[in-house]
Amino acid sequence: MRTVDDRERRARLAVRHALHPDHRVPDPVAAARAMTVLHATEAATVHLAVRARTDPEAPPAPEDVDRVLGEDRSLVKQLAMRRTLFVLPRDLLPAVLGSASARVAQTQRRALVRDVERHGVAPDGEAWVDRARSGVLDRLTGAAPTNARQLREELPELAGQVVHAPGKSYGGAAPLAPRVLTLLGAEGLVVRGPNAGHWRLNRPTWVLADEWLGGQVEPTGTAEGYAELVRRWLRTFGPGTLEDLQWWLGSTRTAARAALAAVDAVPVALDDGSTAWLLPDDLDPVGPVEPWAALLPTLDPTTMGWRGRDFYLDARLRPLLFDTNGNAGTTAWWDGRVVGAWVQDDEGVVQVVAAPGVRLPAEARRALDVEADRLTRWLDGVRVGTVYPSPLMRHARLP
Structure with missing residues (x-):
């Protein structure tokens, strides 16, 4: 078993993540591909992550990144691994929807049904969720991008709130409408359209996914989706351990292990003696790079x-x-x-x-x-x- 020491892992990071000045990438799409996905929980992270990986003297401006997301639509925001919002290349969307996002959607639906019933919003949580989903989808059909507040005000199907930690300073009432949109997004039926605020703030609008993307996106099967995610993750982050991969995917250990097998991942040893994995065509050593x-x-x-x-x-x-x-x-x-x-x-x-x-x-x-x-x-x-x-x-x- 080949050993990939920490020094080589840092060299791989510098090159694969486009952080070394000799290995920068030309544009936001290339930056997202280099990283597999970009974190988007905070809106500014996307723009700053792109800037860090592109031409240091002439990086894309924030409006250039927004243009790729809102006009070209070659990148799309999607709730996926670990219930985290990411920006990802369009061609990765079927794999994500079939695997990590589907897992999130199942969890979100169960929690929403439970809370609807527990907090007395409706006696049948499943029926309430189905009506709310249908109401949003009907309202957005053929419509301009719409924010959550507008939808909540216009659709009686979204009425309802839950009260968390009553009597506590950190508690309070929370409307259910955003959670319905989160569910629909994880299901791949709606997507975040143009941001309605400054580039450093998340002010999403919502549109039907097939209208925004120019056609229906067909999710892959679960195993196929996880395999594609793992293939790209190993290209970006490899070598990584099974624990690294399971954590990043937000999956079960069984799913992560099966995906490693599906891509014929090869075991390598790390400096601490643990076993990590690389793709079979990525076993050649990566030499040292100049400090950066x-x-x-x-x-x-x-x-x-x-x-x-x-x-x-x-x-x-x-x-x-x-x-x-x-x-x-x-x-x-x-x-x-x-x-x-x-x-x-x-x-x-x-x-x-x-x-x-x-x-x-x-x-x-x-x-x-x-x-x-x-x-x-x-x-x-x-x-x-x-x-x-x-x-x-x-x-x-x-x-």
């Missing part, structure tokens, strides 16, 4: 690509760079390892914050300062907030 610097956004697909992160992240830094739910904040990278985070001051200037105990050589500091200046100029005064700030971001002290 990058500033990646909250929930970037590289930072969130593996469950086991020790090869690029010192274990003692993990509590500083991830919140308690496992969401990654912004990250600063040097030569294949996370060395800190980045934040903006009140005027939008990007500042790199080294993690405590990390000593950066002068070369690294200079390279990260260049990246900070590039990002500041690209943002052009726009301040990007997040609901997932890491402890290091929260406690940064700016001059």
Whole structure:
């Protein structure tokens, strides 16, 4: 069994993820393909992730990314693995709908039916959900993109709310309409159309999927869909362990193992002695690359690509760079390892914050300062907030 050491894993990351300056990609679609999918839970992550992987001197502007999503539609937003929103290439959509999204849809429907009955919205939760789904689909047929509030106000089928944690400061009433849209999206019947707000904010509108995409998308079978996802994930993130893959897919261990077998994945050894997997045509060693610097956004697909992160992240830094739910904040990278985070001051200037105990050589500091200046100029005064700030971001002290 061939060993892929941590140094080679970091070299593969630099090349496959288009983060090394010699391996950047030309446009947003190529960036999404390089990463298999882009995280889209926070709208700004998509734009910043594309910027980090394209021409550092002339990266796509935010409106260029929005154009690909809203006009060209060669990229599409889809709720999929781990009930997370992603941006993915159109040709991956059938596999996602047949596997990860279908699993999410089943879970979402069960939970919605349960809550409709438990909170007294209707005695028959299944019937309520079916009426709500039909109402939305009828309303959106032939219609312009419509936001959730409009749908809730116009459709009596969507009336109803559930009350979480009554009497608690963090509790309150929540309408059911957004959950119906989430279900329909996971089922592949509706998609998120043009964003109705600033590029850094999620303000989705909703359209019928077949109308937005120019025809019906036929989901693959479950096994076929997972196999295609695993094939692309291994190309991007390999070598990865079974645990990495199961976590990323949000699947059962059985489904992940079956997908590895379906793509004829080959076992390799890692530095820590564990077994990981590569595609059979991807076994040649990847040589070292010159040191590189990058500033990646909250929930970037590289930072969130593996469950086991020790090869690029010192274990003692993990509590500083991830919140308690496992969401990654912004990250600063040097030569294949996370060395800190980045934040903006009140005027939008990007500042790199080294993690405590990390000593950066002068070369690294200079390279990260260049990246900070590039990002500041690209943002052009726009301040990007997040609901997932890491402890290091929260406690940064700016001059």
